[in-house]
Amino acid sequence: MKIENIDVSSYPNSRKKYVSGKLHPIKVAMREISQYPTVKIENGKRVEYPNDPVTVYDTSGPYTDPAITVDINRGLPRIRESWVEERNDTELLDDITSEYGRVRRNMPELDAIRFPMMHRPRVAKEGKRVTQMHYAKKGIITPEMEYVAIRENLDNEARGIKSHITPEFVRDEIAAGRAIISANINHPEAEPMIIGKAFAVKLNTNIGNSALSSGIEEEVAKAVWSCYWGGDTLMDLSTGDNIHETREWIIRNCPVPVGTVPIYQALEKVNGDVKKLTWEIYRDTLIEQCEQGVDYFTIHAGVLREHAALVAERLTGCVSRGGSIMTQWCVEHDCESFLYTHFDEICEILNKYDVAVSLGDGMRPGSIHDANDRAQFLELEVLGELTEKAWQHDVQVLIEGPGHVPMHKIKANMEKQADVCHEAPFYTLGPLTTDIAPAYDHITSAIGAAIISDLGTAMICYVTPKEHLSLPDLNDVREGVIAYKIAAHAADLAKGFPGAQVRDDALSKARYDFRWKDQFNLSLDPEKAKHYYLDSRRNAPDADDRFCTMCGPNFCAMRISQSITDKCGE
Amino acid sequence: MKIENIDVSSYPNSRKKYVSGKLHPIKVAMREISQYPTVKIENGKRVEYPNDPVTVYDTSGPYTDPAITVDINRGLPRIRESWVEERNDTELLDDITSEYGRVRRNMPELDAIRFPMMHRPRVAKEGKRVTQMHYAKKGIITPEMEYVAIRENLDNEARGIKSHITPEFVRDEIAAGRAIISANINHPEAEPMIIGKAFAVKLNTNIGNSALSSGIEEEVAKAVWSCYWGGDTLMDLSTGDNIHETREWIIRNCPVPVGTVPIYQALEKVNGDVKKLTWEIYRDTLIEQCEQGVDYFTIHAGVLREHAALVAERLTGCVSRGGSIMTQWCVEHDCESFLYTHFDEICEILNKYDVAVSLGDGMRPGSIHDANDRAQFLELEVLGELTEKAWQHDVQVLIEGPGHVPMHKIKANMEKQADVCHEAPFYTLGPLTTDIAPAYDHITSAIGAAIISDLGTAMICYVTPKEHLSLPDLNDVREGVIAYKIAAHAADLAKGFPGAQVRDDALSKARYDFRWKDQFNLSLDPEKAKHYYLDSRRNAPDADDRFCTMCGPNFCAMRISQSITDKCGE
Secondary structure (H helix, E strand, O other), X not given: OOOOOOOOOOOOOEEEEEEEOOOOOOEEEEEEEOOOOEEEEEOOEEEEEOOOXXXXXXXXXXXXXXXXXXXXXXXXXXXXXXXXXXXXXXXXXXXXXOHHHHHXXXXXXXXXXXXXXXXXXEEEOOOOOOOHHHHHHOOOOOHHHHHHHHHHHOOHHHHOOOOOOOHHHHHHHHHOOOEEOOOOOOOOOOOOOOEEOXXXXXXEEEEOOOOOXXXXXXXXXXXXXXXXXXXXXXXXXXXXXXXXXXXHHXXXXXXXXXXXXXXXXXXXXXXXOHHHOOHHHHHHHHHHHHHHOOOEEEEOOOOOHHHHHHHOOOXXXXXXXXHHHHHHHHHHHOOOOHHHHOHHHHHHHHOOOOOEEEEOOOOOOOOHHHOOOHHHHHHHHHHHHHHHHHHHOOOOEEEEEOOEOOHHHHHHHHHHHHHHOOOOOEEEEOOEOOOOOOOOHHHHHHHHHHHHHHHOOOEEEOOOOOOOOOOOOHHHHHHHHHHHHHHHHHHHHHXXXXXXXXXXXXXXXXXXXXXXXXXXXXXXXXXXXXHHHHHHOOOOOOOOOOOOOOOOOOOOHHHHHHHHHHHHOO | OOOOOOOOOOOOOEEEEEEEOOOOOOEEEEEEEOOOOEEEEEOOEEEEEOOOOEEEOXXXXXXXXXXXXXXXXXXXXXXXXXXXXXXXXXXXXXXXXOHHHHHHHOOHHHHHHOOOOOOOOEEEOOOOOOOHHHHHHOOOOOHHHHHHHHHHHOOHHXXXXXXXXXXXXXXXXXXXXXXXXXXXXXXXXXXXXXXXXXXXXXXXXXXXXXXXXXXXXXXXXXXXXXXXXXXXXXXXXXXXXXXXXXXXXXXHOOOOOEEEOHHHHHHHHOOOOHHHOOHHHHHHHHHHHHHHOOOEEEEOOOOOXXXXXXXXXXXXXXXXXXXXXXXXXXXXXXXXXXXXXXXXXXXHHHOOOOOEEEEOOOOOOOOHHHOOOHHHHHHHHHHHHHHHHHHHOOOOEEEXXXXXXXXXXXXXXXXXXXXXXXXXOEEEEOOEOOOOOOOOHHHHHHHHHHXXXXXXXXXEEOOOOOOOXXXXXXXXXHHHHHHHHHHHHHHHHHHOOOOOXXXXXXXXXXXXXXXXXXXXXXXXXXXXXXXXXXXXXXXOOOOOOOOOOOOOOOOOHHHHHHHHHHHHOO
C-alpha cells in the first residue's frame, strides 16, 4: 500500500528540528521556518538585515523528516516503546485478547487488506495502572510529560518569552485532571501531546468511512494529510466495511493520538441491530481497540434511560450517533445503559492501557433551537459524576461538548462544564453558531470554536465544509483543519498563550517588508497563499515585487507608509 | 453590455414578494421560500403536514423578479425617484457640475464604454438639506424609513413575533445618529436599507479594479453577484482605468447603496502624485460622485499631521490606502489634512445629495501587533469630533473600524467607538483575529466580525479569501459574502434580533425531517449545499433519502432518534 496523490514530505523553507530533554533522553520534534533578510536601501546602498527563523508546532511526524523513510506497510518508528518498557509495569501478551480480533486475524480473505506487521499487544501487569494520571498523582514526571512541556514552549526560552509551562506544571495539571496526555501504551508511534486549558488549544479531525464510501488507502491518506496540515488528534469514525483492519493501518501510521467511538464497531458486530447490543460485545470491542492502540474512546455513558423522553421535546431530537444508539437500547430494553452501569469496569480496562475516556455528549444539540436545553445539561451533570469515577481509577478524562449553540449561549456551556465536570478538559464540536449555512459549516463552527476556546475549551473538533451533507474528502480535511487552526490560534492569542504571537508578528513583518515568500512560508497554508498571489501576477510572476497585489504597483499603502516612516525618522 | 457567466435570475423554490406600506405607497421586496410538507406514516397511512414558507431578507433587487426584465444598458427601475420628487426640496440640473465629469462625457474615445443613458443630476434646492437625518430630526417619517421598518421585520407580524422596529423607531434612531439610511437622491435605483445596531447586522462588499485587473463588465457582474448572494451595500474601490465610467455602470445597475473612497479617484486625477492633491480637485471629485449617485463616501478626515510620527512606532505602519495617502500629503506639505480643515464644507456638499460620510480609519491596525495602539485610538477620538460636526450639518455618519484585532481586544474597540463617537453606527473590516492565515482571511475575519457585531457593530465589511494576496474574482465575492452572512446572522441570533431564528428553525426541522431539498433551499448557498450532497450520492442520486449522507443508510442518528420519539410518545 502507498499514499498517493498527496505530498506530505516537507514544508517550504522549513527544517525538522529536535530539542533534547533534560530529564529524559527524548527528542522533541518541531518545525523551524527560515526567513529571508529584510532589504533596505541606505545611502544608496543595499543593506540586508537578517530575520530570525520561526519555530512552529509540528504535528506531521516523521513524514516531514528527510532522515526517516516512512514505509506505511511497516508503520512509523515506535518512539515511545522504550519509555513504556522502562517503566517495567507492563507485559507483552502472546496473542490478542479480543475474540473478534482473533477471528478477523485468521480470515485468509482479509490477508490482502490486513496490515502486514503484527506487534504483540502490551498490557499493564496484574494490579498495575499505567496511566499518565496515575504517574502524575505519584509525583512522577514521565518522558511524555517532559516531551509536551518542551513541545508547548517551542523556542520561547531562546526568545526570552516567559512561560508557565514546565514538566512539573504538566504533571500537576494531569494529576488534577485539568489536562491529559492521551497515549496508549500500544500506540508508541504517536508523539506525546497535551490537552488542557493551560496549554495551546488543540484540534481534532474526524475521518472514517461509511457504507457509502471509501477504502483503506483513502482513509490512511486522510489521516496523514490531517497531521500534515495540523490536526493534533484524529478520530477514526468508520462505520463501513473492515473497521478493524482500517484502524490498524491508521494507528500504525499515525503520529498523533487516535480516538474512536467503540459503540460503532460493536453495533456492526450485531449487524446494526441495536437491540442485540450487549455489554459483553462492547467489552470485547474495547479490549480489541485497546490492544490495537486507540488512545481515547468516546463513550456515551451519560445517556440514561430517563433522558429518552426528553428527546421528544426537541426540534432535532438526538443527533449524536452514539447517543441515539444508547437511547434506543435503553428504550428497547427498558433498562439503564450498560455503559453507565458498567462504567467502573470500563475504567478498569482503560487504565491497563492508558486509554483516555472522552465522555460523549449524546444529547448535544443538533440545532440552535435545542442549545442549552434540559436534555443537554442533565447529561452534562451525569458526565461530571462519571468524571470523578474515572479519576478514582486514574483514567484520564475529556468531556465532549456541543454542537449547535448561538454565540450568546456559548459561555454558559463552558462555565457549566467547568463547574460540574471539575475542570476536566472540554472538547467541543464547533459549536456551530447558526444552522443556515450547510456547505460552510467549517466557518459557522470556527466562529463558535474560537469563542469557546478563548473561554477555556482545550480541544476543538473540526467541522468540514461537507458537514451535514457528506463525508469529507482530502480537500475537505485540509479546509477543515485550516479553519480550526485559525480558531485555535485566535484563541491562543486571546488567552495570551506564551509565544503565540511570534508567528503573527513574523508574518506581518514579512508582509510589510514585501517579503512575499516569507509571508507564504509562515502561513498556515503556504501553497494556497502562494497560488492566489501568483494567479494575480500572471503577467509578472516574480514573487518579490515591492507592492501589494491588491492595490497594484501605482497605489500601495504599505509602500507609501514606509516612505512616511523614512521621512519622519524611525 | 451583458452580464455573462452568472445566473442571478432566481433562487430555488422562492418567489419575490412585495409588502405594501401603510403610510406611503411603497412596495417592499422580500423573498419567500416555500417548503415541502413533512411526511409521516401514521397507522400505515402516509400523512402530509404542511410547512409554512419562510420569508428572508432579499438584497438581489429586480434581477430576481420575473416580472421585471433588467437591461443593464438601461439600468434598474428608479423606484425612489417619485419619493424624492414629491418632497419638493430638490431640483434637476441641466448639466453635471464636475468639470472632470464634463470632460469625460465629451471624450468620443469613451463612447464605447460609457453608460448609454444620461440622467440629469438632482441636487437640493438652495438652502435645503435633503438627508434622512434632516427629515428625521423634523419628525418626518419618509417612505425610505417606512420601507426599512417593513423590510427588517420580514413576516414577524404574521408569525406573532414581537419587534421593536416601527417606522417611528426608525425615524428616532436616525435622528439620534444611531442608524443611517444611505440613499443618495441620485441613486433612486437602490432599495432603502438601514444600518444601525438596533437592526439586522449588514455586510458590505468591496469590488473594483486596480492597475493589475479588470474590465467594466467584470466589475458590474461582481456587483450584481454580490447583491445576489446577500451583500447589503457595495463599495467600488476601483483604482485602475476608467473609474468614472465603471462607477456609472455599477450605480445604475445596483439595487443596494454604493460607497466609494473619493481620494482614490482624486489621486488618479493627479497621476498618483500625492503631493499634487488639492482640496479643489478633491471637491470636484466629491461633487462628480454625488451627482452620479454614490450613497456614502469613505473620508479619512481623522488622519492628522500630528499622527504621522506614530506610524513609525508600528510593526505594519499605515495599511489604509486613504490613510497613507493623507498622511503622506500632510508630511509632504507639512500642514494639516485638507479633509480635516475643509470638513464643514464637505458636509455642506453631502447634505445636498444625502450622501452619508463613512469616517475612514486611516490608522487601522494592519497586524495583531498594532491593534488598539495609540495611532488607532487617537484617530478614533478625532472621528468622534467629526461625527458631531457632521450631525450639525444633518449628514449621516458611519465610523469605520479595524482591521487586525485579537479576540481579547475586540470589545475595547466597540466600547471606545460607541463612547467617543456617540453611538454612530460602527462599520468594521472584519476584524481579522490572527495574521497567520492568508488565503483564509474570510475565516479569520468572520470570527472577529461575528464577535464585534454581537457587541454592537452595525455593518461588517467582508474580507475574501484573496485578502492580502489579490483582488477578488466572482467566486471570491461569493465566498466572502457567505462568510459574512454567517457572521452577521450569528450576531443577529446572539442579539435576539426579532425573527432571526425562524430560518434556523425551519432549516433544522427540514434536516430532521430528511426534507433535503428544503434544507438546501433554506440555506445561504443552496447550490453548493445541493452539490455537496449529490456528489456523495453518485450512485443513488435521489435527494430525498431518509438518512443522513454522513452516516449512511445503516446508521443514522436522526432516524434512530425519530424511532425513539415514536416509541416514547411525543
